[in-house]
Amino acid sequence: MTVKRVIASEHQRRDLEDSFAKDSPMAIVNKYPVDVEVPERLVHFWRDVVSRIDAKDPSTIYESDDLLQCEFVYGGLADPDNRYFGFTYFPFDEDPDTEWEFFLSESELRRIASGLQQSIQAFRCQDPRCLLMHSAPDGYCPNCDNVLDYVDEFGDMRKAYPALDDVTINVMVAMRRIVHGLLQSTTENHEWPRHAIYSSNDEPILSWRVGLLPYIDQVDLFRRVAVDEPWDSPSNRRLWNEMPSVFRTRSDLALPDTHVTAVIDDNTMWPLRGGRHWRDVRKGTSYTAAVLELTGWATNWMRPDDVTLPDVLRASREESRGASGDNIIVAGMVDGNATPFSGEAIIEGLLIG
Numbered sequence: 525m526t527v528k529r530v531i532a533s534e535h536q537r538r539d540l541e542d543s544f545a546k547d548s549p550m551a552i553v554n555k556y557p558v559d560v561e562v563p564e565r566l567v568h569f570w571r572d573v574v575s576r577i578d579a580k581d582p583s584t585i586y587e588s589d590d591l592l593q594c595e596f597v598y599g600g601l602a603d604p605d606n607r608y609f610g611f612t613y614f615p616f617d618e619d620p621d622t623e624w625e626f627f628l629s630e631s632e633l634r635r636i637a638s639g640l641q642q643s644i645q646a647f648r649c650q651d652p653r654c655l656l657m658h659s660a661p662d663g664y665c666p667n668c669d670n671v672l673d674y675v676d677e678f679g680d681m682r683k684a685y686p687a688l689d690d691v692t693i694n695v696m697v698a699m700r701r702i703v704h705g706l707l708q709s710t711t712e713n714h715e716w717p718r719h720a721i722y723s724s725n726d727e728p729i730l731s732w733r734v735g736l737l738p739y740i741d742q743v744d745l746f747r748r749v750a751v752d753e754p755w756d757s758p759s760n761r762r763l764w765n766e767m768p769s770v771f772r773t774r775s776d777l778a779l780p781d782t783h784v785t786a787v788i789d790d791n792t793m794w795p796l797r798g799g800r801h802w803r804d805v806r807k808g809t810s811y812t813a814a815v816l817e818l819t820g821w822a823t824n825w826m827r828p829d830d831v832t833l834p835d836v837l838r839a840s841r842e843e844s845r846g847a848s849g850d851n852i853i854v855a856g857m858v859d860g861n862a863t864p865f866s867g868e869a870i871i872e873g874l875l876i877g
């Protein structure tokens with residue numbers, strides 16, 4: 525296990541593919557912060573590390589997760605650019621499975637070594653029986669986190685956005701699932717999904733929302749779609765009322781309508797013609813919006829029908845929702861998260877560069 529954590533380059537494109545190859549972050553339950561008193565033997569160990577740093581010992585210069593070690597701790601320089609060190613400590617000699625992970629700057633190590641600092645912030649699991657300590661609130665715990673389950677997405681989102689009302693939180697969860705589907709599709713097809721499925725005559729006949737079905741656990745429904753027929757053919761009409769719940773963001777929305785839309789434009793993720801690749805996302809995936817919920821607009825979920833930038837601009841001036849009275853539009857971001865935008869800021873978010 526390693527405690528390496530990316531600090532400076534979170535928004536870099538390559539991280540997207542990495543993070544997507546890994547398990548869903550939704551499976552991890554947030555840990556709560558605690559102050560851990562640094563055990564005496566660890567103080568001694570870190571004092572030795574600091575003297576090695578001062579001596580420019582290679583073990584403190586090269587990136588590693590185990591060049592610095594003794595019988596109860598191992599670690600090394602995790603982030604050479606920012607001089608952060610990661611350590612895995614075994615607090616109980618009789619229990620080799622209990623690990624405490626620490627992620628410390630060089631200056632923090634120096635403060636501990638010199639006695640100026642006696643404790644470190646770490647993160648503990650919600651379950652009091654779990655004795656592991658993590659270096660980050662979203663650290664993965666082999667005891668408590670099940671990477672195969674989607675646990676409490678609503679609760680996680682509520683913690684991240686305490687000021688938003690429950691309806692908006694639900695929209696955020698739906699948006700995140702939709703974007704994760706889009707990302708999975710991109711990984712498999714080496715291209716961001718196109719805004720429509722086209723006929724052999726080059727006519728748009730079905731929405732990207734239909735193309736997304738296999739990637740949002742709706743493989744059976746997708747198999748029943750006549751993908752060479754228009755969205756309103758007799759055969760496809762029979763599926764109108766089977767709209768997946770992620771597209772039904774409001775309980776008062778009548779089937780088969782959805783408020784979930786792509787934004788068609790040469791400068792968004794959804795050009796009218798052609799596809800998108802990661803190199804097109806010049807602004808970074810965390811800052812680029814992929815899909816929106818626009819409550820002032822609705823369409824049949826199977827229909828290749830989406831909004832344009834002027835539609836969004838108009839909506840951003842009209843929408844009003846939430847306890848704060850802010851105009852909020854929820855977007856699923858290209859990095860797999862969901863973000864609430866206030867007013868016209870959404871326009872900037874939609875542009876790829």
Ligand SMILES: [Zn+2]
Nearest residue numbers: 649654665668
């Ligand atoms: Zn745990």
